Amino acid sequence: SQQGEEDPQALSIQEGENATMNCSYKTSINNLQWYRQNSGRGLVHLILIRSNEREKHSGRLRVTLDTSKKSSSLLITASRAADTASYFCATGNSGYALNFGKGTSLLVTP
Amino acid sequence: EAQVTQNPRYLITVTGKKLTVTCSQNMNHEYMSWYRQDPGLGLRQIYYSMNVEVTDKGDVPEGYKVSRKEKRNFPLILESPSPNQTSLYFCASSLNPVGSGTYEQYFGPGTRLTVT
Numbered sequence: 001s002q003q004g005e006e007d008p009q010a011l012s013i014q015e016g017e018n019a020t021m022n023c024s025y026k027t028s029i030n031n032l033q034w035y036r037q038n039s040g041r042g043l044v045h046l047i048l049i050r051s052n053e054r055e056k057h058s059g060r061l062r063v064t065l066d067t068s069k070k071s072s073s074l075l076i077t078a079s080r081a082a083d084t085a086s087y088f089c090a091t092g093n094s095g096y097a098l099n100f101g102k103g104t105s106l107l108v109t110p
Numbered sequence: 111e112a113q114v115t116q117n118p119r120y121l122i123t124v125t126g127k128k129l130t131v132t133c134s135q136n137m138n139h140e141y142m143s144w145y146r147q148d149p150g151l152g153l154r155q156i157y158y159s160m161n162v163e164v165t166d167k168g169d170v171p172e173g174y175k176v177s178r179k180e181k182r183n184f185p186l187i188l189e190s191p192s193p194n195q196t197s198l199y200f201c202a203s204s205l206n207p208v209g210s211g212t213y214e215q216y217f218g219p220g221t222r223l224t225v226t
Contacts (some may be wrong), residue, residue, distance in 0.1 A: 034212060042114075042200060042217035043153075088153070092207065097143075097168060100216060102152035 003087040004101030009092040012107045013089050014039075021104040022070075023089030030093050032065055037086045037103070044088075046074075079108045112137045117213035123191055124226055131186045131221050133201030140206035142184040143168070143215070144176065146197040153200070159184055160206065185194050191225040198222050 007022045023032070031050045031094045035043040040055050049056045049065045049072070062075040076083055090098040112135075114135045123129055131141030135142065137221055143158040145168075159178040174186040188195060199222075202215040 014221075017154055034215075040198065040220065042219045043202075044217070045214040059121070081185055097158065100145075100153040102150065 004091050006087070006089055006101045006104040008104060009102070010107070012109065013079055015108055015110050016078055017079055017108075019083070019106055019108070021074050021087055021106070022074045023074070023101060024074075025089075025091045025099075026043075026070065029067075029091045031091075031110065032063075033090045033092065033098065034063060034072075034074050035065075035088045035090060037088065039085075041073075043088065065096045079106075081108050081110050084108045088097060106110050114201055114203055114216050114218035116199075118220050118221060119219060120222050122224045122226065125192055127130065128187070128189050129185070129223075130188075131199060131201075133184045133218060133224070135184075135201075135203040135216065136180050136182065137203060137216065138181065139180070139203035139216070140212075142201065142203045144174070145182070145184050145200045145202065146170065146195075147200060147220075149196050151210050156199075158220060160223050182183065187219065188223075191223075193225050196223060 004023045004025045033048045034046040037043045046057045047063050049063050059078045067071045086103040088100050088103045090100045117132045136213040140161045144156040145153045147153050154170045156174050157176040159165045200220050201218040204215045
């Protein structure tokens with residue numbers, strides 16, 4: 001069942017700007033993951049943050065997790081046209097499934 | 111190269127004609143899963159498998175079957191496809207999530223299915 005919900009649904013920025021997208025979820029989680037999907041292609045894992053972590057970095061990506069608010073944010077710094085894609089958060093608990101949100105569509109224009 | 115492969119990538123078929131979408135991974139992953147992606151609905155899990163001969167339903171299993179006879183393969187079977195199964199299908203695999211919680215999943219390139 002879907003749990004994560006991304007906000008905004010769509011985001012348009014210019015190259016060099018930062019992009020921030022948010023994810024809210026409803027129940028307790030073990031970890032939260034962010035994935036990227038280029039148009040019509042398979043999802044690519046970006047970063048995983050566990051419930052006992054508050055912040056994680058990977059290159060130009062910064063993810064935060066606030067379990068008290070049941071929310072996470074993904075920050076992409078110094079965006080490039082190649083960052084144009086849909087971004088999904090996915091929550092994992094002690095079960096077997098990853099529950100995906102509906103995604104944020106990011107457009108980065110030159 | 112570590113990867114998940116799916117075949118076919120594109121398929122147009124008619125209502126009621128049985129079809130199989132194959133999925134194979136070369137990472138020795140125990141866990142495999144099928145998703146469908148529809149506009150406005152995001153990804154929804156169809157079936158998953160924890161290991162060979164162990165499968166279970168996801169959120170939208172109606173009209174689908176799966177089997178896991180070998181660790182590397184996890185085919186998706188539509189025995190009598192209907193137009194509402196027109197969708198983009200993804201296979202994914204990961205390490206076994208039991209106990210330690212879920213791991214990152216590796217996705218195949220997708221199969222775009224149209225049922226007329």
